[in-house]
Amino acid sequence: MNFKRIPLSALVGIIATGGFLFVAVFAPALAPYGMAEIVGDVWEPASDEFLLGTDNVGRDLLTRMMYGARITIFIAGAATIFSFVMGSVLGFTAAVTGGWFDMVLSRFVDLLMSIPTLIFALVVLSVLPGNLVTLIVVMGVLDSTRVYRLSRAVAVDINVMDYVEAARLRGEGTRWIVFREILPNALSPLVAEFGLRFIFAVLFLSSLSFLGLGIQPPEADWGGMVKENKEGIIFGIPAALIPAFAIAVLAISVNLVADWILNRTSDLKGGRG
Amino acid sequence: MSDNLLEIKNLKIGATVYPPGEKPHDITIVHDVSLDLKKGQVMGLIGESGAGKSTIGLSSMSYGRGGVEITGGEVFVNGRDILKIQAHGLRELRGREVTYVSQSAAASFNPAMRLMDQVIETTLLHGLSTKTQAEERAIELFRSLGLPDPENIGNRYPHQVSGGQLQRVMTAMALCPKPDLIVFDEPTTALDVTTQIDVLAAIKKAIRDTGVAALYITHDLAVVAQVSDEILVLRHGNMVEHGTVQQIIEEPKEEYTQELVKAHSITHEEKKPTDNPILRVENITASYAGTIKVLKDVSVDIHAGQTLAVVGESGSGKSTLARVITGLLPPSEGRIVFDGKELTPALPNRSLDDLRELQMIYQMADVAMNPRQTVGQIIGRPLELYFGMKGAEKRKRVIELLDEIEMGEKFIDRYPAELSGGQKQRVCIARSLAAKPKLIICDEVTSALDPLVADGILKLLLDLQKIENVAYLFITHDLATVKSISDSIAVMYLGELVRYGTKSEVLSPPFDDYTDLLLSSVPEMKLGWLEEVLADRKMESAGN
Numbered sequence: 001m002n003f004k005r006i007p008l009s010a011l012v013g014i015i016a017t018g019g020f021l022f023v024a025v026f027a028p029a030l031a032p033y034g035m036a037e038i039v040g041d042v043w044e045p046a047s048d049e050f051l052l053g054t055d056n057v058g059r060d061l062l063t064r065m066m067y068g069a070r071i072t073i074f075i076a077g078a079a080t081i082f083s084f085v086m087g088s089v090l091g092f093t094a095a096v097t098g099g100w101f102d103m104v105l106s107r108f109v110d111l112l113m114s115i116p117t118l119i120f121a122l123v124v125l126s127v128l129p130g131n132l133v134t135l136i137v138v139m140g141v142l143d144s145t146r147v148y149r150l151s152r153a154v155a156v157d158i159n160v161m162d163y164v165e166a167a168r169l170r171g172e173g174t175r176w177i178v179f180r181e182i183l184p185n186a187l188s189p190l191v192a193e194f195g196l197r198f199i200f201a202v203l204f205l206s207s208l209s210f211l212g213l214g215i216q217p218p219e220a221d222w223g224g225m226v227k228e229n230k231e232g233i234i235f236g237i238p239a240a241l242i243p244a245f246a247i248a249v250l251a252i253s254v255n256l257v258a259d260w261i262l263n264r265t266s267d268l269k270g271g272r273g
Numbered sequence: 274m275s276d277n278l279l280e281i282k283n284l285k286i287g288a289t290v291y292p293p294g295e296k297p298h299d300i301t302i303v304h305d306v307s308l309d310l311k312k313g314q315v316m317g318l319i320g321e322s323g324a325g326k327s328t329i330g331l332s333s334m335s336y337g338r339g340g341v342e343i344t345g346g347e348v349f350v351n352g353r354d355i356l357k358i359q360a361h362g363l364r365e366l367r368g369r370e371v372t373y374v375s376q377s378a379a380a381s382f383n384p385a386m387r388l389m390d391q392v393i394e395t396t397l398l399h400g401l402s403t404k405t406q407a408e409e410r411a412i413e414l415f416r417s418l419g420l421p422d423p424e425n426i427g428n429r430y431p432h433q434v435s436g437g438q439l440q441r442v443m444t445a446m447a448l449c450p451k452p453d454l455i456v457f458d459e460p461t462t463a464l465d466v467t468t469q470i471d472v473l474a475a476i477k478k479a480i481r482d483t484g485v486a487a488l489y490i491t492h493d494l495a496v497v498a499q500v501s502d503e504i505l506v507l508r509h510g511n512m513v514e515h516g517t518v519q520q521i522i523e524e525p526k527e528e529y530t531q532e533l534v535k536a537h538s539i540t541h542e543e544k545k546p547t548d549n550p551i552l553r554v555e556n557i558t559a560s561y562a563g564t565i566k567v568l569k570d571v572s573v574d575i576h577a578g579q580t581l582a583v584v585g586e587s588g589s590g591k592s593t594l595a596r597v598i599t600g601l602l603p604p605s606e607g608r609i610v611f612d613g614k615e616l617t618p619a620l621p622n623r624s625l626d627d628l629r630e631l632q633m634i635y636q637m638a639d640v641a642m643n644p645r646q647t648v649g650q651i652i653g654r655p656l657e658l659y660f661g662m663k664g665a666e667k668r669k670r671v672i673e674l675l676d677e678i679e680m681g682e683k684f685i686d687r688y689p690a691e692l693s694g695g696q697k698q699r700v701c702i703a704r705s706l707a708a709k710p711k712l713i714i715c716d717e718v719t720s721a722l723d724p725l726v727a728d729g730i731l732k733l734l735l736d737l738q739k740i741e742n743v744a745y746l747f748i749t750h751d752l753a754t755v756k757s758i759s760d761s762i763a764v765m766y767l768g769e770l771v772r773y774g775t776k777s778e779v780l781s782p783p784f785d786d787y788t789d790l791l792l793s794s795v796p797e798m799k800l801g802w803l804e805e806v807l808a809d810r811k812m813e814s815a816g817n
Binding site (some may be wrong): 166167184 | 656
């Protein structure tokens, strides 16, 4: 691969996303203080000691941001991957097999989508035991309805191509048709959607935490940090805006990368670029 | 200045290409082409795909399609160099002095507007006449183009008329503003032969009646011979030969022109039917969604190592027959016996061996291959699936097959997008041969190809038949192809078998009306053929 051929926008995206990932992975080593350690006064301004200042109980904000990146990216990423695996496999299979399987699944998805996601998640999370796995599964399932619809729509188009018919006439099973004939050709829209859905997952997780049903304190996550520090805004303390800003930057950089990958995979050469 | 209406001098047209994995670079599509056209004359531009014929045609409106740029030369229309005039002047020119008729009328009409509004749109836009006058003229044109119910057809929407009619409406649209020049871009290529002949006659009559000059672009020499006065033969953007119709057809000078004139000259000795047909289709009746019968009581036999050609126009049920045989559409009545045993009607219940012995090749080779698989993977898959071949053994066999289709090992790692149309079809042939089938269904396999490329494919199919002793069910609408390769012929019309027998039986008189229509509609490479045929026709095509 030739690095000179990566467009500037993608390069910016890669560097920023890479930076976030790096911080997320090595947070314990990079962070200047402990995650829940109270090291200073409440809402201290930025100084040499606390690069971003301190939060509402006097913990170092930079440290919290780093640990927050770790947990936010991990949960959003896991939920997105879960939703893509489930949504696309079911969506492709529904498009390929059709009949009652497609009908039942599609109507069930319609049903799930007719309930506002946030309210649905609030109800489910308040009933189920509050741990990471529950959170990931609930977010994944709710997101997979959208992935299901997209994959099914894309696969229905591909399913009528002559090469899929040829594969059927050759005697290939559903698994071959889904993974070898349809998946490689449906990749571009899915990759683009992946970037978008990942960011929605970050936002969704932040909303849940903000409402108190996501990550539980004292664990740090960006949505929770906005919640903890939101009172400061009236006093002109920017502590709540820092995690909000991080969410925005992550959203933009991930999408810059997704755009670029989309361009590459829609290449004529079968995505070798 | 001379009395030339259109004068193209040393035209050069270029474009920038973006090949995957390489730097974008400029290429020249048209090299130094010059031509003159007098008032009321018709010039035929002929050549295969990529010859630059459409590009040259559009240059007479100073238009370059999709990133194509006119890089040099001069184009004079009515004495002015239209490459030098500004957008405003071009707007005056286009649709007033020069109009355009495109290949697929169905894709060119706005589906949400009535035909009449679209036909008179340009005329009104240029303020050439009032709405009433324009409508009167349109109706007059509809009548002279032989459209049914000329007074009211304008009130219909594009989907309410047939393809041949739509093409004629488009011709009326081009004629309506009384232009000096019309560019016809393959106006009959997408039509059935029986419809093509009507459209051709209508276009010819309209040109004669209105005295308009025309550039007629096509890849079919026999068609262009019927309508034009002069022919310009193009290849890879170069002029090959220019002459009168008579000279080009009767005494072509250049080797390439001679090949074009000779296209469809493959011959094949008819084989006698055997006692045990490999495939027996017995009294098949089939319908989509259980309502309209698309096939009515069809019975045909195919013999080992022989070719049955199924001919008919669109909607005759010939592709449905293929779907029934392959099991994609289980018939409502009748049965199919393959190699001595009855085939299960529905595809999912057939054994892998039955599937292997019955292969299919499609019309559009580009969508019949997964764009994300290499040639090696495409041809290798049947080997893996049916014979369990792997690794080096599989690769060796793939290379053998590539040699058989005259392509060779260097193509093994290419993707379909990196192949030409003819090469793609060859790969599809190799893929079906890999299964060592007893019967291959060929569904219009040469229809999307240029004549010379198509001839190459037919020759390959015939050679392979000799080596592999495979039978073909050859579905086509092109009778010239049928004559070249078949041993027996089935003629279909609206789902029924109207004529069936060996090639010599079917192609010798006395003919039934439909076979006669079909046979007489195939354009012949001689002057005055169109008039002769129209004079003694017995019935109209189904598309009318």
